[in-house]
Amino acid sequence: MADKLQLNVQGTAATVISETQLHKRYISVWNRKTRFDDGREIEWDVVGHDTPYPTFVTVFTFDSKKKTTCILKEYAQGTNEVKYTCTAGSYDRRKHSSPLESAEHELSEEARLKGGKWINMLPDDQPDGISELKWGKNRFVPYLCIDPEQDPQPRARDNEEWMEVINDVPIADLKRFITTGQVMLPSVQTAWMALDYLAEHGLL
Template sequence: MDTELEINTEGTAAKILVETISHKRFITVWNRQTQFKDGRIIEWDVVGHHTPYPTFVVVFTFNTKTKTTSILKEYAQGTNEIKYTCVAGSVDRRKHQSPLESAQHELSEEARLTGGEWICLLPEGQKDGISELKWGRNRFVPYLCIDPQQDNEPRQRDEEECIQVVNNVEIDDLKRFITKGEMMLPSVQTSWMALEYLSNLGLL
């Protein structure tokens, strides 16, 4: 049995020999040349945002009285379709003092919610955030917000956002959306982690 590959979350599975920017606008594309331990040298296209980690945040909300969540229907430009998502947004160091503040702002902007009890779901071994995609550079921090309230003065959404808030979503319906492939993957990851956390507390 091959035992060469070990789980590694520190970003050191291969040595980066050369990395140059091929394209940069909203998304940056890097040409990355790496070398594996067996000597193979491979070139890759790596995409992401040219910002420090973590790149973005994702927020799962939970109402302890109704046992429901609020999610979004949101336009996904890559596949040109509408998908279910949790609240999510970038961590902008020019506007946010921390990933938590970014998450709180995004909850107000996108879901029109505020307050609540906040729990960071990021595992200790993933201090830079959870990786979004195999070929992507971006990392995100998952949050759980318990019992947020309606925000009567929500923050303004970005011009390009096309969002519909879906309130009072039953957990069984959420799982059905996930198993039908209708939810974006960072939202799936965050939902699963939040539901595990809530289950362990006996709140589901």
């Protein structure tokens, strides 16, 4: 059983035979042809951003005195609805010197927060980032930011963003939002890792 539970994230399950970009705007779509070890050749639709890894960052905030977090109500264009999210945004090498700087900028833009103690929660065996979706190319770096403060001069948001900041959310409420399917998946991953870290260090 132990062997069956081991996952080699550095390995690959198929050989990529070819990849052709079909569309590019906010995201790109590729036709990828792969071959499995048993000889099957399959063509796939793969989507994502046409940038180096990691593609984006996510930030879970935690107020160590109140034992609360800050989340966003954000418009999700794919399903045309509003969902809960952690702060998240692209790692743009034209604007950011590192994923951490990207995370700091996004926290100011989206949550109107700055400072705090930052913890990079990316696993050592996944240096390119955690994969976002089965059929997506994007990878992200999850961060925990403990005790950020209000930013009196927050950075400007992008024109297409629609979001509302929800401060002082109890962890029990966050868990309820997650278990009722109201939180986007990269934010769920980041929250799970952050809560595990906080519990391990006696901060919850």
